[in-house]
Amino acid sequence: MKADLKKAVDLLSKSEYTCVLCKGSKVFTSRERGVKPLIEWLNSETDFKGFCAADKVVGKAAAFLYVLLGVNAVYAPVMSKSAYKTLSKYGIEPLCDLTVETIRNRSNTDLCPMEKTVMDIDDPETAFLMIKKKLESMAVLSGNN
Secondary structure, three states, X not given: OOHHHHHHHHHHHOOOOOEEEEEOOEXXXXXXXXXXXXXXXXXXXXXXXXXXXXXXXXXXXXXXXXXXXXXXEEEEEEEEHHHHHHHHHOOOEEEEEEEEOOOEOOOOOOEOHHHHHHOOXXXXXXXXXXXXXXXXXOOOOOOXX
């Protein structure tokens, strides 16, 4: 395992972070849930190319956002099969402990809303726009959370 990825995985497993990005001495962390930290990092215009990521759960929506961030590898304890395929397709090393058919919502009553949003999308840019639109409709990005 690459040193940056190992560092990200260690920070994720030994803290309350939900998402960690590492490259050399640079470390970005978040305690936000879902895809929100990834959207915030994309909007920050920081260059994340070459970083390694560790995330609690990675579905297809998060995978598309990692593609846009330009990371080299993504680890998650749980990753959907479509996320694994998406990361692989774009040359990002996917690592996980468990692959699942789909990511479920937090109450386990349906699919994750982000998974539903990108289910039939194959383009990262289109996925990004649809994810932002969905989050806005859920009032997650509008500051009403």
